[in-house]
Amino acid sequence: MNTEVVSQKEMKVSPIRNGTVIDHITPGMALKVLRILGLPREGSRSVVSAIMNVPSESGRRKDIVKIEDRELEPEEVDRISLIAPNATINIIRDYEVAEKHKVALPERAEGTVACSNPNCITNARDEFGRREPVLASFRVIAKEKPVLRCDYCDRDVVNIADQIM
């Protein structure tokens, strides 16, 4: 496995023994990636680190997220493809990359993104601040630069990163 590249990156922050490293995150998106994944979990003692603006091998910049003691499922991390389409997932076991995946864009997004149309029924609040009992949900209609179409109001969400819940 490709241990050399990983240990190079690991220099910025101490290497992790077991867990998940999400690499090649679009610069500026690390914190939003954590938000999508619901990390750090309340009550959990595992170290979560976000490293931003790291020069990558290609000369461009990237963000990296490391999560100790948790192996994220591929489906779980695919949701981050909405904002970081080039991200890769490295599962680390005993300091080595045991598995490596590229994120894949899902067909649909539900519960992760809010509709960008302020007049959408999914953004409505009543006088007590309650919302309708549905999750905003979308179809992925463009893959290259992801575009989501709201199942309710039919409007397109182009700047997905701004709409992450």
Added chain:
Amino acid sequence: MAGFKGRHIVHIEDLSVEEMQHIMGVAAKMVPVARGERKSTAAQGKVLASLFFEPSTRTRLSFEASMERLGGAAIGFSDPDVSSVAKGETLADTIRVISSYADIIVLRHPREGASRLATKFSSVPVINGGDGAGQHPTQTLLDLFTIQQETGKIAGSHVGIVGDLKYGRTVHSLANALARFGAEITFVSPPQLQMPSEQVARLKETGASIKATQDLNAVIPSLDVIYVTRIQKERYPDATEYAKVAGSYQITADLLSQAKKHAVVLHPLPRVGEIKEDVDSTPHARYFQQSFNGVPVRMAILALLLGVVE
């Protein structure tokens, strides 16, 4: 073509061209009943709930008249502020409750996507009676029906859509349906009120012939249908700017002297000043007929979704 019974109509894209044609065919048979010349008991014992969370008297009356003409009954409200049924509860709950009282629901709501949400909680068919700046599919169907009746065909007809194409609720779904039918479309609007590029891109996906211009005079002689929409004053901060734009898109009898002999002028009504009264007496004026057509078209939709006609 799937059956209509029990289905919802939320978005014009929920219907295939074949299904739209079927609705128009049924609507054509409903015309004598809509005029009161023949009686129908097709929907006897059925109840329509018209839930109007924002006022739109014409649309509501048109639906309620349609249900009455089919021999059914209509209940509902048109002002949520005085309606305890809708006060302090979610739309989802209102729909759950009302769908246990009625056989079919028409919903008008200021929020886009409200009808789609209603379909998730309703045990009976939901018809979108207009949601915010979004869809208004029954208006589109009655517009199509009018074009079909008045010009004999939709495919190949050249339709000019004139006025506010940016915010106009009716025009986005009309353009979508016309494009799928194979009509030729020319958008005529001031630059500030052009069809949004997202909509144009979606229309182009259908392979339709689409043009845009600011010059109404230049395009009038080639049009079979002149579909006029209202330019709202609120869109213009400057009153003189509004007057200039509104004036240049006014349809007059004089302007129509350059139009094709059989060209028809349509308008979703109410009109403010877009069509001068001197047009009313010309054979081009078909907007009152269009407005009447709302009844047979809505009768057809109600009857099909209720499953009382095939």
